[in-house]
C-alpha cells in the first residue's frame with residue numbers, strides 16, 4: 219500500500235498532503251474550515267516524510283477545494299500537494315501557486331495602514347516580493363507582513 223493510498227481513504231473530497239508539520243491548523247484557518255459547521259475533516263500530524271521531513275496531511279470530505287482557495291495556502295504550505303478524490307480514487311492533482319499579488323485574500327496587519335480606514339474602503343492588496351525567503355508586503359504602506367498574522371486575517 220503506497221503512502222498516498224494510506225492517507226486517501228475518503229470517498230469524495232480533497233487531500234492536502236505535504237503540509238509542513240504543525241501547520242495544518244493554520245491551513246484549516248486559511249480555508250475557513252475551522253469555524254462553524256463544516257464538512258468532516260481528518261487530520262494526520264507529524265507523519266515522517268522523505269520530501270519534507272515531517273508533514274501533516276489534511277483530508278476534507280465532500281468538498282473540492284478551488285484553485286483560489288488552494289493558492290492562498292501557498293503562504294504557509296507552498297510545497298503542499300493536493301489531490302481531488304472521487305469515488306476513493308485520485309481524480310485530479312492540483313498545484314499550489316503563489317501569485318504575485320493577493321487581492322482581497324488577507325488584510326494588512328498594521329493598524330495604522332490606510333486599508334484599515336472603514337470610511338475609505340480599499341481592496342486589500344498584498345504583494346509577494348520574494349518567495350524564498352517569503353516576503354509579503356502591503357501594496358499601500360509597503361510594510362512586510364507577519365505570515366502568521368496574515369494567516370489569521372484571511373477575509
Ligand SMILES: [Zn+2]
Nearest residue numbers: 326331356359
Ligand atoms: Zn498596509
